[in-house]
Amino acid sequence: GENVEQHPSTLSVQEGDSAVIKCTYSDSASNYFPWYKQELGKGPQLIIDIRSNVGEKKDQRIAVTLNKTAKHFSLHITETQPEDSAVYFCAAPYKLSFGAGTTVTVRA
Amino acid sequence: DSGVTQTPKHLITATGQRVTLRCSPRSGDLSVYWYQQSLDQGLQFLIQYYNGEERAKGNILERFSAQQFPDLHSELNLSSLELGDSALYFCASSVGPGGGVNTEAFFGQGTRLTVV
Numbered sequence: 001g002e003n004v005e006q007h008p009s010t011l012s013v014q015e016g017d018s019a020v021i022k023c024t025y026s027d028s029a030s031n032y033f034p035w036y037k038q039e040l041g042k043g044p045q046l047i048i049d050i051r052s053n054v055g056e057k058k059d060q061r062i063a064v065t066l067n068k069t070a071k072h073f074s075l076h077i078t079e080t081q082p083e084d085s086a087v088y089f090c091a092a093p094y095k096l097s098f099g100a101g102t103t104v105t106v107r108a
Numbered sequence: 109d110s111g112v113t114q115t116p117k118h119l120i121t122a123t124g125q126r127v128t129l130r131c132s133p134r135s136g137d138l139s140v141y142w143y144q145q146s147l148d149q150g151l152q153f154l155i156q157y158y159n160g161e162e163r164a165k166g167n168i169l170e171r172f173s174a175q176q177f178p179d180l181h182s183e184l185n186l187s188s189l190e191l192g193d194s195a196l197y198f199c200a201s202s203v204g205p206g207g208g209v210n211t212e213a214f215f216g217q218g219t220r221l222t223v224v
Contacts, residue, residue: 043215
């Protein structure tokens with residue numbers, strides 16, 4: 001099966017600063033890496049994903065980078081805003097296994 | 109709105125009882141995943157069905173069972189409930205079978221189960 005490790009577990013940043021969350025995976029056959037955002041009282045929502053034939057993908061203030069050699073992928077949030085405060089999960093496609101989650105708090 | 113519908117939204121029941129949670133996937137999605145999320149915990153994968161067949165199994169207790177019906181909706185049955193089963197239960201759906209194939213998944217709003 002697929003193991004996904006996510007770090008850090010909590011992250012507090014000043015509004016306007018950047019936030020980076022990293023996940024490592026074990027199955028070298030993995031080829032699809034999504035990131036989900038879960039706001040309080042809601043289900044997780046897909047915010048960005050990357051496929052293994054690209055190294056980076058951007059969507060406005062968020063980006064995901066993939067290093068297949070090192071088996072890790074990262075979520076980057078730039079110019080953080082209060083509405084970015086949430087729990088973020090990475091996932092690997094086998095069993096749609098999720099990392100443990102990162103609680104991001106953006107300080108005003 | 110993700111298009112995934114879970115019912116009921118809230119459920120309170122006593123220890124030892126049995127409950128059934130229901131999930132209707134997005135139109136066209138063949139996979140349904142079930143997850144348990146306890147307080148301050150991550151998403152624990154329970155089980156996946158694809159087009160009516162069990163596709164993958166996680167750390168699902170023997171007291172729990174699930175099925176996917178011909179119309180693709182799914183039910184998660186929890187029996188002999190214990191206090192520790194209190195949690196949010198989410199289902200998600202995707203088009204493909206997962207396991208390396210694109211697995212863009214959409215989550216429902218969850219069922220909050222409280223066992224008293």
